[in-house]
Amino acid sequence: MSPPKQHECSKDCNNIPLVPTTSDSNDKRPVPVSDDRLLNEYQAGTLPPSVSKQVLRPGGLKLKPTYVRGTRIFFHFETVDTETGRVYDDTRTHPKPMELIFGKKFKIPIWELALHTMREGELSAFQVPSEMCLSYPTVAKVIRESNQPGEKPRPRSCCCSQLANGNVTGVTGHEDLDTFQQNPRDLTFTFEMLEVNLPGQYDMEACYMTDQEKATSIPILKAEGNCLILKQQFTEAVAKYEEAGSRLEHLLLKERPGTAEYQNLTSQKVPILLNLAHALLKNKDFYDALRRCDAALEIEPDNVKGLFRRGLAHKGVGSFEEARKDFQQALSLDSTLKKAVKEQMGDLATLEETHNKKLRNTLKNLF
Incomplete structure (x- = not known):
């Protein structure tokens, strides 16, 4: 069975800040547990003593699973007030399940720790203290708003921009969540582990990758x-080159222009752009191919392959004179292109004559 489609909100949740605590000595809210403490528990493969687990339905594996960093899981969850039984959220009413990748610092650390103890197919409940x-x-806000009926998934900036700075108390727009922020409660999370994909069994999306993983990919x-x-398979090739270029751009944003690493990354853009232009030319997407060639030639103005392919793109959009200039410049840099350029010049002459003839006939019929 193919894995469920990715749930957008789980990616957004990775960028949501933890709810800040006030320094007021009269504040009775619980002090949050540090991520470092939970990380130590995670590495030990155990739950904190204050968290209890009840297996409601065992999973398919007899042995305790070992989920390495990068393991992807799909799951449903239900959140209930442990004392009153009030239900906050239940993803079984949503069109898609949740998705989480172990080791990517999901913003409710205890979730990753709890899910790490489960087997595929298992249904278990975890009672978790308020701290x-x-x-x-803040996580529930994103999940709810990403699953509103008739709503398209929102970009993470829309969901998270108001939570990025300052005190977020009372800004969720959901009365029950705002009340919870003012008076945190012990919660029971019931998880159903639907599917497990180990690293290498799926294509990890760039938003989950480290910089090193992006560079390697x-x-x-x-x-x-x-x-x-x-x-x-030119359309599929376009998608591969575009994804490679997107990941490269993300890495470039983190480097200072002029540094050796920036120059190295920039030089990697040229072959990707030109291969992308080639695939676009094969799909007769001439304007997009022209744009990619321009980008490559901005980096390497005398790139012969870039000039020749831009000439093809100019020919495709009917810019015959611009095409001639590109072909001639490519030939001046590489004499082995003499035959290819001669053929292109012949094609340009034929196409231009046909174009001019149609134009004359059109003008003639106007009068």
Whole structure:
């Protein structure tokens, strides 16, 4: 069975800040448990003593699973007030299950720790003290708003921008969550582990990757695009090259222009852009191909492959004179292109004559 589609809100939740606590000595709210303490529990493979687990339905594996960093899981959850039984959220009413990747610092650390103890197919309930639930309202806000009927998934900036700075108390827009922020409660989280994908069994999305993982994936995506070109699967190749370029841009944003690393990353853009232009030309998407060639030639103005492919793009959009200039410049840099350029010049002459003839006939019929 193919894995469920990715749930947008789980990515957004990775960027939500924890609910800040006030320094007022009269504040009776519980003090949040540090991520470091939970990390130590996680590494030990145990739950904190204050968290209790009840298995409602065992999973399919007899042995306790070992989930390495990067393991992806799909799951449903229900959140209930432990004392009153009030239900806050239940994702079984949502169109998609939740998704989480172990080791990517989900903003409710106890969730990752609890899910780490479960098997595929298992249904279990975890009673969690309030001090480990303080970030629940902000996470729940994103989950709810990402699953409103008729609503398209919101960009993470829309969901999280108001939570990025300052005190977030009382800004969720949901009365029950705002009340919880003012008076945190012990919660019971019931999880149903639907599916487990180990690293290598799925394509990890860039938003979950470390910078090193992104850097490693770029040449792999480029090679996959090249293979698709050989198979004449040009649309699929475009997707591979575009994803490689997107990940490269994310890395560039973190480097200072002019540094050696910035120059190294920039130089990697050129072959990706030109391979992308080639795939776009094969799909007759000439304007987009022209844009990619322009971007590559801005980095390397004398790139012969870039000039020749931009000439093809200009020819495709009917800019015949611009095409001639590109072909001639490419030939001046590489004399081995003499035959190819001669053929293109002949095509340009034929196309231009046909174009001019149609134009003359059109003008003639106007009078």
